[in-house]
Amino acid sequence: MTTPATRHSIRNIFSIIRQSLNGEEQDYTQGSIRRAVFLLAIPMILELSMESVFAIVDMFFVGKLGPDAIATVGLTESVVAIVYSIAIGLSTGAGAIVARRIGEKNPVAAAHAGAQSLLIAGVCTILISVAGVWLAPEILHFMGGSPAVVQEGAIFTRIIFGGSLVIILLFLINGIFRGAGNAAMAMKSLWIASFTNIILCPIFIHFMGLKGAAMATVIGRTTGVLYQLYHLVTGKGSSLRFTWAHFDIDKPQIAAIFKVAWPATLQFLIGSGSWIFLARLVAETGGTDASAGYQIAIRNMVFFILPAWGLSNAAATLVGQNLGAQQVARAEKSVMLTARYNAVFMGCVMLLFLFGSQFIIRFFTGDAAVQAYGARALRIMGAGYIFYGIGMVMSxxxxxxxxxxxxTIINFCCFWLFQIPFAYTMATGAHLRATGAFIAIPVAETMIALIAWYVFSKGKWKTVKV
Structure with a gap:
């Protein structure tokens, strides 16, 4: 029999969930910090969880096409991570400025900053798309793909790079919505994109093979972007409303966005570059089976990292808005509380990977060699999951x-100056081959978490102006 206090707590929990999913406007610069974290984090977690569900579903159906198809998707996405890095970098810069303007109670300036970031995205996309479509076979060859992977996978790579615009816009506009505190809108747009992907993926793969998976991805992203643009133009469900005047080129505003966005882009490019090296190292030292197993393990890692990333995004929004409102102590408390929640969640995932990796990988492939590599990769990489969670929140x-x-500096030192040489030494010098690359991942992520925690505790971030 439940007590009145228990019933009251349950009602409060459902009330918070309902408010977070409805996208009701909230002032995150006052009131309960715990409530603010959950109001932002719930839709952000659900948003990114759906993205990770698609990644798992996509790999499930692609896996039926064999190791070459798995390797093609994995190697392509290792390079497409560059596109995601640009998208996330622009999203981070735009989101930080939008959050500050919202904290200052100036939604018009927030919308103007968001519109200017879309102009930057358009220029970046042209360069990326042309290069990716033109150099698709060379990209797969550079990544260590076998001749069969290069021959069969080039069309997949071309389609994905050709759709770079919708990839960048989807993440960028969601960053703008999150900066404004409207995490529910970001969630809905990514859900629409992912549901479309999930529906189209098996159908297109059945009729068109591997290129069908790429087409489903691009079409799904496009539906999400159309939903976003509708709400930005009409202002429905959001405090932001874009007008044509906001797109008039504003060089000082573009410079301000670029000042924040380029280090963020470089920050994620550094991480992506390291992942590209690791994917190539695994392919070279372990062959197609190791590469396929590693890519399946990575997809499962992403499945659980993205919800943690959602909590981290909540911390970013709370920091930005509270600094804009001159609530520095509240900003700091928000981060520490979020880090605690993330550590608990990632600790549970770590136990799952340590003891259930074989069962998880077996779900995606019946190939015994691929299963062995995948389970080993998931077990080793999962050993540092608590530190992944803490590091994400601090960064x-x-x-x-x-x-x-x-x-960005932390990533450069830990990924390029440490992880890459360490992985190469372990794989070749210590003759551990692909396993050496797996080991380098949790070691480097642990270093990032400890350094980021130390830097955050020093407090210099409190004086940054944007």
């Missing part, structure tokens, strides 16, 4: 404050 908190340079 995103610094990004949300507009201090995008510090996490």
């Amino acid at each position: 995103q908190a610094l990004n949300g404050a507009g201090d995008t340079r510090t996490p």
Whole structure:
């Protein structure tokens, strides 16, 4: 029999969930910090969870086409991570500025900053799309793909790079919505995109093979972007409303966005570059079976990392808005509380990977060699999951404050100066081959978490102006 206090707590929980999913306007600069974290984090977690569900479903159906298809998707997405890095970098810069303007109670300036970031995205996309479509076979060859992978996978790579615009816009506009505190709108747009992907993916793969998976992805992203643009133009369900005047070129505003966005883009490019190296190292030292197993393990890692990333994004929004409202102590408390929640969640995932990796990988492939590599990769990489969660919150908190340079320096030192040489030494010098690359991942992520925690505790982020 439940007590009145228990019933009251349950009602409060459902009330918070309902408010977070409805997208009701909230002032995150006052009131309960715990409530603010959950109001932002619930839709952000659901948003990114749906993205990870699609990644898992996509890999499930692609896996039926064999190891070459799995390797093609994995190697392509290792390079397409560059596109995601640009999207996330622009999203981080735009989101930090939008959050500050919202904290200052100036939604018109927030909308103007968001519109100017879309102009930057358009220029970036042209360069990326042309290069990716033109160099698709060379990209797969450079990544260590076998001749069969290069021959059969080039069309997949061309389609994905050709759709770079919708990939960048989907993430960028969601960053704008999150900066404004409207995490529910970002969630809905990504849900629409992912549901469309999930429906089209098996159908297109059945009739068109591997290129069908790429077409389903691009079409799904496009539906999400159309939903976003509708709400930005009409202002329905959001405090932001874009007008044509907001798109008049504003060089000082573009410079301000670029100042925050380019280190954030470089920050994620550094991480992506490291992942590209690791994917190539695994392919070269372990062959197609190791590459396929590694890519399945990565998809499962992403499935659980993205919800944690949602919590981290909540911390970034709370930092930005509270700094804009001159509530520095509240910003700091928000980050520490979010880090605690993330550590608990990621600790549970770590146990799942340590003891259930074989069962998880077996779900995606019946190939015994691929299963062995995948389970080993998932078990080793999962060993550092608690540190992944803490590091993400600390880095995103610094990004949300507009201090995008510090996490960039941390990433450069830990990924390029440590992880890449360490992985190469373990794989070749210690003769551990693909396993050596797996080991380098949790070691480097642990270093990032500890350094980011130390830097955040020093407090210089409190004085950053954007």
